[in-house]
Amino acid sequence: MKIAIVSDLHLGYDTFRNDAFNQAKQALDMANELADAVLIPGDIFDRHYPKPDVIAEGINLFRDLSKKKWGAQVVEVKGAHAFTDVPMVAIPGNHETTVQNSENPLSLLALAGLLIDTSHAHTVLQKGAEKVAIYGFGSIAESSARQKLLEVRPKPMPGVFNIFLFHQTMYELMPFNENFMRMNDLPADFDLYVCGHMHNFYEKTVHDGKKLIIPGSTVLTQLNDIEKKKGFIMFDTELYSYEFIEISSRPFLIKTIEFDNADDMQILNKCIDEIDELAKGHEKPIIKIHLKGSANIMNYSLLIQKLKLKYSESIYLSIDASQLADKSIDKNIEELRDNRIGEMPIKQLGNALFMQKLKDLGFDFSLIDANTLYELLSQEESKKSKEKAVKESREFLNI
Ligand SMILES: [Mn+2]
Structure with a gap:
């Protein structure tokens, strides 16, 4: 049978x-x-x-x-x-x-x-x-x-x-x-x-x-x-x-694209070239792209969105970037390790936020030395005792 x-x-x-x-x-x-x-x-x-x-x-x-x-x-x-x-x-x-x-x-x-x-x-x-x-x-x-x-x-x-x-x-x-x-x-x-x-x-x-x-x-x-x-x-x-x-099935095409320290535009353009080449002669194929190597990506989700939008009518596109080492993430981590974000040291950034907060709370900068207050509140020992920090601050502010 x-x-x-x-x-x-x-x-x-x-x-x-x-x-x-x-x-x-x-x-x-x-x-x-x-x-x-x-x-x-x-x-x-x-x-x-x-x-x-x-x-x-x-x-x-x-x-x-x-x-x-x-x-x-x-x-x-x-x-x-x-x-x-x-x-x-x-x-x-x-x-x-x-x-x-x-x-x-x-x-x-x-x-x-x-x-x-x-x-x-x-x-x-x-x-x-x-x-x-x-x-x-x-x-x-x-x-x-x-x-x-x-x-x-x-x-x-x-x-x-x-x-x-x-x-x-x-x-x-x-x-x-x-x-x-x-x-x-x-x-x-x-x-x-x-x-x-x-x-x-x-x-x-x-x-x-x-x-x-x-x-x-x-x-x-x-x-x-x-x-x-x-x-x-x-x-x-x-x-x-x-x-x-x-049986005849929708074409399923897979391609790995390697990058060496590429930026958003280089990745976008290379992907478009490769996808166009792969899709030639196929009616609405499924294309899966593996991104490999290293990159400095400014905005990853925007990059993917642009690609998906471009091909939304003509291709089922799937992009796997799990093997792409994004150097911009490494850079961010390094900056944090160096105690800075961008060019600004973290402490200075904290100070800027603190000033803004004081302003929001209605403190008058002509009456207080905000930088000294910031130092006072961010001292290691003041973390240990809330009462002590508040007391010192009140004394400092004369209130
Ligand atoms: Mn099943």
Whole structure:
């Protein structure tokens, strides 16, 4: 059986709403041409509670697909209600799950008979004499996933090709939290493991030579430097091999620009040159610029604002300046360390502020020696005793 694995469609994703729909449609239409069945390991929708027009996108997408001809059909569902025999089988992702046992946007599509929600259930597909069983482990909190697997103990079905479908973070790929599921936590004896959630494509080997496949999302969301190629997986159960099918996605272009003590204008002009060059021939691409090296920036936010404004209609621009050493900040710190701000020593600056304050309070400078009063109040020892400082000051002022 030829199975398309299409993951993380994120319908309704705000930043690239049309991309999410168009690329999901593109992937699923291609899947219909090439495959006998489709598996979706979570995140069809971007939100737990999508707006009605986003739910409508999902309905339109899956209604049209469910009317098409598919090579396989659903012959049995154990553990869930099935309202269609069309071989589109899904689980909810972390973007969809709501409180336990309540409906989520994915389960609504299943209730409408547009696909099968196989969360904590077995769905059996058949094409000719061949059967494929899918066990779905719908997304749950990472901290509960391992415990839940131990409780549920998902088992493969005898005599068929078994797929374990899930949507969690794998510790081996993203070792950020001890709670994440390990490859060894996956239930044994399935023929193939399919995971959603991570938005880049990965293939790993688990349980002595079984494949774990993560197709990645069909739409760009994270804009990290490795998220580039978008598409889906075509898996052939008879050959036990697969192919990554690329779909056309909005161009995502990354460029690092190095500077050596550049000022605002030099950075602005260089960025404009590079961005114009990169964007040539692309329709509203995503461009990510890494600024590196050293600079003396007068007004960083104005610089970024100018660039974003210039390209607001033509480019999705993202600028990362975390690797740019801004010498003007160093200069400011050095000045503070030298006890001055600009050309004025801090003490003198304090004195100026003090004079202003006295003026605001209505003190008459012709009657008092404000500089001496300032010295008196800023002495180290006067900090220790408020009463003493006030007493001395009153004596000084003759009040
Ligand atoms: Mn996702």
